Amino acid sequence: MAKYLISFPSAAMVVPDGDWEAVGRDAHAVIDDAKAAGVYVFGGGIDEAVPPVLVSADGSVSEGGYPWAPALDGGFCVLELPSRDDAISWAARIAKACRCAQELRVFQFDPQS
Template structure:
């Protein structure tokens, strides 16, 4: 089994406000399918109302994220599957549900 992160940045999801309830229901259904299939490790979305902080090795906390990266503010799912191809099939399922492309990365 291999573990994959399936994710998208918040701005990638361009959905009309009246469609949000259906998108949410579809995303919940896709997550339930992954759980029922026994491949779901974790799924969630970043709370845009709470800004990120950086914590240094000495415990110093500063507002913001790495300067060279843009903030990650979308949603993500972690799946544990037999193959990359299976991860890509799940990514396609989440892309349909969320109405936006999904990035797939293997976790080591």
């Protein structure tokens, strides 16, 4: 089985103010289903109130991430699934719940992870 990253940037969630409660309820329901199915690995949202730091190999720390990279924000989950088709099905359920399209990526297999 492979691990899949299902994610979206914050800007993708364009939800009318009155719908946020329903979005939260629906998104949590899909994650509860993934947990019940035994495919949930972990997930959450990037805390955008806490700025990133860049930690170098020598241990030095500088404010901000890579200056050339786009900001990493939004929400994500990692699911362990038997096929890409299964991952697409879960991503579609999450997209419906969150009211925005989801990016789907597969992690390369690493026998030590």
